[in-house]
Structures are given as C-alpha cells and as structure tokens.
Amino acid sequence: MTSKPVTIKQIAEILKISVSSVSRALHDHPSIGLTTRAKVKKLAGELNYDPNQTAISFQKGKTYTIGVILPELSEAFFSAAISAIEDTAYKRNYTILLAQSHDEQEKEKQLIEKMKNHRVDGLLISVAKTTSSFEHFDMLKRYNIPIVFFDRIPPIKNIHYVACNMETGSIEAVNYLLQKGHRSIGMINGPSTLAASGERKEGYIKAMIKNRLKFDPSLVVSCDLTEQDTQAALDTLLANKRRPTAIVTFNDYIYLYSIKHARNLKINIESELQFVSYANLPIINYMDYAPVASVEQFPYLQGQKAADILIDLLNAKSGSPDEVQAYYKVIVESQLVESKKKVAK
Amino acid sequence: MTSKPVTIKQIAEILKISVSSVSRALHDHPSIGLTTRAKVKKLAGELNYDPNQTAISFQKGKTYTIGVILPELSEAFFSAAISAIEDTAYKRNYTILLAQSHDEQEKEKQLIEKMKNHRVDGLLISVAKTTSSFEHFDMLKRYNIPIVFFDRIPPIKNIHYVACNMETGSIEAVNYLLQKGHRSIGMINGPSTLAASGERKEGYIKAMIKNRLKFDPSLVVSCDLTEQDTQAALDTLLANKRRPTAIVTFNDYIYLYSIKHARNLKINIESELQFVSYANLPIINYMDYAPVASVEQFPYLQGQKAADILIDLLNAKSGSPDEVQAYYKVIVESQLVESKKKVAK
DNA sequence: TAAAAACACTCAAACGTTTGCGTAGAATAT
DNA sequence: ATATTCTACGCAAACGTTTGAGTGTTTTTA
Secondary structure (H helix, E strand, O other): OOOOOOOHHHHHHHHOOOHHHHHHHHOOOOOOOHHHHHHHHHHHHHOOOOOOHHHHHHHHOOOOEEEEEEOOOOOHHHHHHHHHHHHHHHHOOOEEEEEEOOOOHHHHHHHHHHHHHOOOOEEEEOOOOOOOOOHHHHHHHHOOOOEEEEOOOOOOOOOEEEEEEHHHHHHHHHHHHHHOOOOOEEEEEOOOOOHHHHHHHHHHHHHHHHOOOOOOHHHEEEOOOOHHHHHHHHHHHHHOOOOOOEEEEOOHHHHHHHHHHHHHOOOOOOOOOEEEEEOOOHHHHHOOOOOOEEEEOOHHHHHHHHHHHHHHHHHHHHHOOOOOOOOOEEEEEOEEEEOOOOOOO | OOOOOOOHHHHHHHHOOOHHHHHHHHOOOOOOOHHHHHHHHHHHHHOOOOOOHHHHHHHHOOOOEEEEEEOOOOOHHHHHHHHHHHHHHHHOOOEEEEEEOOOOHHHHHHHHHHHHHOOOOEEEEOOOOOOOOOHHHHHHHHOOOOEEEEOOOOOOOOOEEEEEEHHHHHHHHHHHHHHOOOOOEEEEEOOOOOHHHHHHHHHHHHHHHHOOOOOOHHHEEEOOOOHHHHHHHHHHHHHOOOOOOEEEEOOHHHHHHHHHHHHHOOOOOOOOOEEEEEOOOHHHHHOOOOOOEEEEOOHHHHHHHHHHHHHHHHHHHHHOOOOOOOOOEEEEEOEEEEOOOOOOO
16 A cells, blocks of 8 residues: 655644644744644654655755766776765765766766756766866856866866865875885876876976986886786886886876786886886775885865865855855875785784 | 746746746647747747756656665775666666665665655665664555665565576586686685675585585685685685685685785695686776686676666556556576686787 | 733745646638 | 537646745733
C-alpha cells in the first residue's frame, strides 16, 4: 500500500486550524501559541510529515542545491575533490547536483543550461580542457547564479576561484633535491599546451637561480604524457652530458612510466636516480618504489574551499542586495611531502 | 544588471494570449495554430526563456532526478561507478543528486530522508558497511520511490539489485594458475565478516574440486586488510609445508603489501611467486610489477546497469498503476583479465 | 475604565507551470 | 439553411508552501 506524502494542508484540516498556522508552528514562529505548536508538531511526527522540498524550492526561488561540473569523475584528483565538496555541502545543508563534462566544451555548455533550469543556487566548475569560449559562464551572471571555479580556471576576469600554486611546490621540490646533494636535476615536463607545464618549469628555474646555480635548458624535456614519449624523454635525459641523478616528473603516471623504463635499463632507483613527482594518485604511497617526495596539490582542500566560498557567497547574497563587489581568489599552496619512511614494524 | 528569468506569463502578456496557449505552443500541442506557435517560439528564443524546472517538478510531482548514495566517493571503485551512473542518467535525461554515507548507517539514514524530501524519482544505493538495520529502505517503498542497490546489497527480500558474482572470477583465477602449472596455490583473503570473503573462498574451493585436487585449508589465510596483517599472512603461507608458488589476493592493496614484503624477502615475483588479484585500482596496470592477472569487477558496467534499471523502472511506473510485480536481480559476472604483456615497442 | 498593546490566529496572494474543460468562430456536412 | 464537427484558443484550478496584512480576543497600561 503506497501512500502519498502527507501535506501541511492535511494537518491543518485535522487540527481545524489554518495552513499558515501549521507552517508557522513547524518553524517555531513566535506568533503561534505553545499549545498549538506542540499539537502540530506531535501530529506531524505521527503522520511522518516531511516538507515537500520541491514546493519550498519553488516558492522561495532557492533550491539549496549547488551544481558541480567536473571534467571526469573517475579521475583520482576529481573524485577526491567531489568527496570534499559533498562533505562541506552536507555540513552546510546544501545538496549537490553532479555532472561531468568529459572535457568537452559542448557538453559543458549543455550542462550549465540544465543546471540553470534546475535552478541551482550556485555552481562549482572545473573547466573542460577543450573549452575555448566562455560566454556560457558569463550568461550565468545575468541570472545572478554565482560560480566558483577550481583547479582549472578559465582565463577571464571577474571570477571567483580557488587554484593551486604550482611554483611553490616546484621550488620546494628542487630545493629538496639540492639539499640531498643532487647537482644535476632533470625534469620530465608535460606538453607546453598545458598551463601547468609552464608553471612547473618556472618554479624549477626560479629554484635553480635562487640557489645560485645556472639553469640548463637541456635538463628540462617535455613529453606528451604517453608511456612511449616518457621513455624517450628519460632516454634523452640519461644521455645528457650532465646526466641527472634526480628527476622531477610531471605527474604520477609519468613517474610510473619512468621507473618502469629505468628498471628495465638496470638503473637503481634508490641510489642512482631519485624521483620527485606531482601527486595525483593516492595509491602511490602503497607502492614498493615510491618517489622520494611528492608535490601534493590537495584536491580535498581545494574542493572544500571552493564549496565554502560558494556557500558563503550564497548566504551573503540573501542579505545584501545585488552586485558583487569583490572576487575571491584563493590560492592553495602546493607542498612537498616526503614519502613515508618504510619502517619495518 | 541582473535580470529575473523570463516566465511563460510574460510571453503571454506580450503576445496578448493566455499562458496556457504559450505552454501548449512550446510543447507543440496540436490545438495551437502554427502561426501562434511560431510566434511564441520566436519570442521565447529572443527572450532567452527557459522553463523553471523547479516549478515543473513541483507541479508534476516528478523531478527527473535520481539520488545516489555511496559509501565513499574517493574510492576508485565508486568513482568509476558514479561516472557511469552520471553518464547513463545524462543520456536518459535525468540528473543526479549525490551524497556519500562514509560507511555510516546513521548518515545513510539521514541522506535517504533528505533525498526523499528533495523528491528524487528514484534511488541508487550501495550500502554502508555498518548498516545493520534496514527499515529506512523499506520506508521508501511506501512512498513509491524505487531503489536499485548495487555492489553492496542489503540482506533483505524484494529488492532490485545489480551485483557482481565473485565465484566465477575466483574459479577462473584458480583455473588460470593451475593451467600455468601451479599446484600449490595460496589465498590471502579478507576478514570473514565481509560477505565477499566467503564468496571468494567458495570459488577457490570449487575450482580446486572441479580439477580433482584436494582443498587444503591451510593454504587460505585471512587478514584484516592492514599492511601488517598482510605481511603476517604471507609469512604464514610461505612457511607452509606446501609452500605456494602462486597466491590469490583479496584486493589490489593486499597485493601491493604482499609484493612489497615478498621483495624484501628477496623473493622473485616473476619466477618464484605469482599473483592474481581482485582489481579495484585502475592504476595497477601502470605498475612495474602487476599481478599476472586480475579479477575485474566492472564498476562502470555495474553502475550503468543499475542506472538503466532504475530509469526503466521509473518510466514503467508512469504507465502501469502501482505495485511492482517482479524484481530485477542482475548479476554481473566478474572476469579474469590477464595483465597486458609488457611488449617493448 | 477606556485606550493601547500584545497575543494567537486566519486570509489570501504568490511562486511558474500544466491540463481538463469550456467556448467562440470557422469549416464542413446534411 | 441548419446542425455538426473542427480549430484555436481562454479560464481556472491545482501542486505545497511561505508570508504580509489583517482580525478578533485578551491582557496591560494610564
């Protein structure tokens, strides 16, 4: 026997009072006497009343829902981020509407449209790789739906975002290796089309210069992120006249390809060649040969901050009138994390 | 200048026709003339009209939204599943409302309540480890909100679910190793409190018996999934009078702990001891020492099927009256997948 | 003891859309 | 020429809730 959910109206009818009184009683409005208030709540409990959120959303013009658009849910970085977003949204009484763009601009556009129709209160977006025009973001401003971008930020003005500063991490990484005694440090970077590649290289160069060492361009080689190209990159580095004793890799996949190749070449990963990587795979620490250190980008923290900012924005909006005056630009510093020592317990 | 979204009413006013006509025109209702229909659509386009989904949901009592409750979004298995769920939901014009239980029964309960209030049309759930009572699931039946469980199925009757059959995979795994010439095959299993542990052991035993080999209980040891305990389990197996030449591990983490320990013991992973694992980490294939084969559980497929079933259910409901007569019980067969050969290209 | 204030409610509109029913006028059939 | 069927639209209710603006009572204040 399936029953329709009970409404405020039914409660009112049974108690012979008006719907408005029931509504107010449920919200502890002061103008309702304690006796009726108690009666209403009692009956509501007994009948298993629960407010119809769609009706409330509709009438208030607020859904307490935030839309999240990510490139790829199955990627470790984003799945950590979404986990954080959900957690903080839950804590602050919001629900999340989720969708993935699969890195396609067209789908991203459609999703934004859909989210708008669903009347999400705000949006959290990490933009698709292929996105090259940005009107669909601007459009939302006209409807007063705030967006907070994170990790992948579009190159447009007047936006809120939280991103990760790669330079700091890069500098730390190089410093760490220098301090460990390495003097020839290689880098297997990503393709130059990615903004991140540039930042990482910059960090590398700055660290070298700060340590009064000259920057040798031949020690920084880029690859297209495939295994094959990584192997080629490593070969290039190893053939360098100043053969590096340590290498900074663009991400964990590159790292894995590299050590596989290195081991095939009978190179001792612990003594001959050490690695520092940019973390994107939580699993790396479980491994037999982990990099000596990783630059952590804190996806959980980024997701959390982005969600918090958005919700702050939403709460503020109800109070003040319109027109945002300031834009949040939060930088999460990346940080070098030494791998856990393998202590035999 | 932020503007409120334009409504059907405004269009009606401008065109001097009634709201109902506008609504029908936009839906291509036959009772509206082609000229007015065209005019309406033209103006709607110009004004950037888009339907207020909250109003529609409210009035139709249907949100075209499905709730998804998972234990942990950042786990590889679930993030693959959610990715599939989102994809199929998107294809079939549904949106997903996402939340994670963090494996806590209490939170799971609250989330179900919240989802119900949000009037999701249906629910996809993978139940929390700690969940031991199940009334909160039954409750939804009374409201005619269908649930499809997946991967982690509660032990109750009359439910829809899609799960993975572990036995087949286990049998295949053992057969594979036998065929490779191994005669003493060990198993590092999970704790007996997990249903999966039982299934896997069953598969192991069946495979042995089918091959006319006797089952040696001392070759199956369980562990609590920690690194420490895994090491102990491996030690136990290695000390066995019939020292195994191959081992089936409960999951990829156990596998990683095992090879780490084995390598410390100077055991050659390729020649002395081979591993088959139950896949839960996509990354494993990138590794230097991958298991010779993995039992794949197809999280993407499971998620997809679960979503498809739910949406089928929802579409069917609109037609027929009430009362479900049959329950979907879909078993996705796990399957042994040989690791990619490491071909030097 | 009359006027003011406080209390405890009720009324009704509003949010945007859908949809069953009603009804002019035009076209068709008899 | 009248009756009938279309055609193309309008009316109004309904979905469940919130909320500003009343409205009778009772209590307080001067």
